[in-house]
Amino acid sequence: MTTNKREDILLAALNLFTERGFDATTVPMIADTAKVGAGTIYRYFDNKEVLLNSLFQECVVQFFQTITQGFPESGTVRQQFHHIFFQTIHFAKGNREAFSFIDSHLNPRLLDDRSLKSFEVGMDFIRHFLVQGQQQGIISSLPPNALISIFYGALVKLFETIRAEVLEETDELLAGVEECCWNAIRVH
Amino acid sequence: MTTNKREDILLAALNLFTERGFDATTVPMIADTAKVGAGTIYRYFDNKEVLLNSLFQECVVQFFQTITQGFPESGTVRQQFHHIFFQTIHFAKGNREAFSFIDSHLNPRLLDDRSLKSFEVGMDFIRHFLVQGQQQGIISSLPPNALISIFYGALVKLFETIRAEVLEETDELLAGVEECCWNAIRVH
DNA sequence: GTAAACGGAATGAATATTCATTCCTATCTT
DNA sequence: AAGATAGGAATGAATATTCATTCCGTTTAC
Numbered sequence: 001m002t003t004n005k006r007e008d009i010l011l012a013a014l015n016l017f018t019e020r021g022f023d024a025t026t027v028p029m030i031a032d033t034a035k036v037g038a039g040t041i042y043r044y045f046d047n048k049e050v051l052l053n054s055l056f057q058e059c060v061v062q063f064f065q066t067i068t069q070g071f072p073e074s075g076t077v078r079q080q081f082h083h084i085f086f087q088t089i090h091f092a093k094g095n096r097e098a099f100s101f102i103d104s105h106l107n108p109r110l111l112d113d114r115s116l117k118s119f120e121v122g123m124d125f126i127r128h129f130l131v132q133g134q135q136q137g138i139i140s141s142l143p144p145n146a147l148i149s150i151f152y153g154a155l156v157k158l159f160e161t162i163r164a165e166v167l168e169e170t171d172e173l174l175a176g177v178e179e180c181c182w183n184a185i186r187v188h
Numbered sequence: 189m190t191t192n193k194r195e196d197i198l199l200a201a202l203n204l205f206t207e208r209g210f211d212a213t214t215v216p217m218i219a220d221t222a223k224v225g226a227g228t229i230y231r232y233f234d235n236k237e238v239l240l241n242s243l244f245q246e247c248v249v250q251f252f253q254t255i256t257q258g259f260p261e262s263g264t265v266r267q268q269f270h271h272i273f274f275q276t277i278h279f280a281k282g283n284r285e286a287f288s289f290i291d292s293h294l295n296p297r298l299l300d301d302r303s304l305k306s307f308e309v310g311m312d313f314i315r316h317f318l319v320q321g322q323q324q325g326i327i328s329s330l331p332p333n334a335l336i337s338i339f340y341g342a343l344v345k346l347f348e349t350i351r352a353e354v355l356e357e358t359d360e361l362l363a364g365v366e367e368c369c370w371n372a373i374r375v376h
Numbered sequence: 377g378t379a380a381a382c383g384g385a386a387t388g389a390a391t392a393t394t395c396a397t398t399c400c401t402a403t404c405t406t
Numbered sequence: 407a408a409g410a411t412a413g414g415a416a417t418g419a420a421t422a423t424t425c426a427t428t429c430c431g432t433t434t435a436c
Contacts, residue, residue, distance in 0.1 A: 227384070
């Protein structure tokens with residue numbers, strides 16, 4: 001058997017942290033879910049916080065990689081927005097929990113500087129896109145952080161709602177939501 | 189002295205729960221912040237969970253009261269949206285933490301049925317407004333829960349960002365965000 | 377003076393972490 | 407080739423710590 005226990009532990013932690021939050025998740029819970037002994041977790045991670053930070057960074061890197069790869073540098077602002085939106089959905093589909101996990105655990109109390117930085121670097125990419133769009137007079141001139149709050153906040157809550165199964169994820173729905181978010185941030 | 193210890197405890201809990209979350213907040217922490225003995229908390233609340241639920245319900249009632257009071261039943265859909273949006277801001281200004289607290293603790297693992305129900309009842313009011321707007325052909329025909337995810341999610345994230353002090357709350361900003369959210373959910 | 381309210385140390389349950397031991401697997405020996 | 411041996415990985419019971427809750431002596435209000 002060639003199972004990777006480190007991966008098993010990270011996956012179990014991702015599911016539990018997303019569902020219950022870091023503080024309500026116990027190490028034995030993670031061990032049970034990953035089907036390893038509690039002590040095994042400490043062979044791979046110094047402590048529970050290090051586990052959280054490792055997981056967070058892996059998720060953030062994967063997420064922003066998905067968004068930045070193949071970004072249409074020379075496309076229209078609308079095309080660029082579509083890329084970001086579509087790739088975010090793509091990521092969320094393949095990594096059901098990761099997107100919610102990133103947002104719900106983005107907290108200076110829990111994360112170390114390296115984790116916080118890795119998220120900020122990714123966000124800089126989005127901010128840069130928004131500023132470019134503003135310079136072309138296509139995107140509303142609110143502060144970039146406000147625009148991010150609007151469409152990123154909307155997406156986070158949308159996937160939360162889908163995960164809670166009070167809303168069904170269909171292609172039509174997601175296309176509709178993209179249109180809504182674009183209308184929210186573009187100049188009219 | 190005629191200070192109300194129950195209020196002191198609820199206020200301390202609100203601040204700590206909002207900042208750290210329910211699970212990372214200890215009862216002695218709440219006692220210290222409220223400047224009461226740990227035992228005193230148990231004179232007013234059976235246990236920590238009852239305290240959470242009492243707080244949650246008080247916040248939810250106050251929030252939806254703010255929104256429903258003076259709602260322009262016979263106004264235009266745009267005016268009604270303005271009312272909801274403006275009153276939400278009004279509430280958030282007077283109760284800095286309550287809005288974030290409600291959203292971050294809306295969780296079946298923590299709340300009892302009564303608390304969950306009180307939130308759902310409030311949300312029904314918003315859903316009813318959206319359906320009315322859809323029937324008049326003014327609001328986008330996405331599922332109401334999707335529309336709520338969009339503009340409620342945006343607002344939650346916006347106030348979270350303001351609370352984190354990476355965005356300054358000004359009247360212009362809030363007016364701009366209202367316009368964005370309206371553009372997000374209206375038919376074009 | 378007395379009954380209720382209060383405070384905070386004491387208690388016991390739950391939790392993160394450690395560590396002595398077992399289990400595998402790969403290498404070495406004959 | 408078969409058995410012996412070493413070394414790293416894994417385990418889960420034991421330990422140390424943290425936390426919700428209780429209890430009781432003290433203070434306050436009337």
